[in-house]
Amino acid sequence: MTRPFFLAILLVLCCLAGHQSQAQQASISTSKSGKTVTPSVTPFKQGVIMRNGKMVEVNNQQSTPLTETKRFPNGSTVTPDGVYVNRAGQEIQMTEGDRVDIIGVFSKTPVIINESTVVTGDTAALRNELQQAQQLQTRLELLQRKRELLEQKNTLLESAAQNKTKSKELQKLDADLAKIKQQLTQAEGKKQ
Structure with a gap:
């Protein structure tokens, strides 16, 4: 259950580490003042x-x-x-x-x-990293949803083996899984 989440976080960190040298050229500073x-x-x-x-x-x-x-x-x-x-x-x-x-x-x-936030330097690298992080976050959310649906399907299949009346629920889960698979495929297409 936590393994896919850990792997996704590790993947994000590896991607960010690869682009760290580019991101060091840009800086973000925030200042607050009150009266x-x-x-x-x-x-x-x-x-x-x-x-x-x-x-x-x-x-x-x-x-x-x-x-x-x-x-x-x-x-x-x-x-x-x-x-x-x-x-x-x-x-x-x-x-x-x-x-x-x-x-x-x-x-x-x-x-x-x-309150003001100032971004200086080459922001293109930061923008690219942000887009990659957002894509990874979307993929992670889709994978987590897929895992949840598969767990539900597994539970229904176990009970369906004993009781055949759950077929409509299984069909709905299969349809939801197909949608998630399609979204993952689209996310992969955008990434490349």
Whole structure:
């Protein structure tokens, strides 16, 4: 059962190793950058906020460090180490910029994230390897489906030897196997 899968993975690795020298000319880099919307952009007038890693109580533009657990009207609490516990008892570890208003409603930090991926160099080799890997993946899926169908057929044949009423199911499995065989043949034709 795992043997065909192992052989398929080994085949993929061999194909990729053969083209490794070509792929070394190309590189892929991904970068992420984020920007937290700070309280100066979105003013926060009353409640508790995490600033510079510390819990701070804000009251009309005056900030004081939170030194003891604060209970809010809705039943939630915030501890000085930044753990928000809602009235249902669910705990949330607050992060930079997270805030709780004077009623006790928790708000996550608004964050703007920019992500970019850059591919440089000779990408033709990467494209060819990707196509080969996709073809191998398709072939692997078809072979796995074929194995499943053959196992079902074997089970039905064993029971059919005892009971001849399963012939319609066997015919359906034979038709499915023929379709898989045709798809495998087509996949082989595309590969060459």
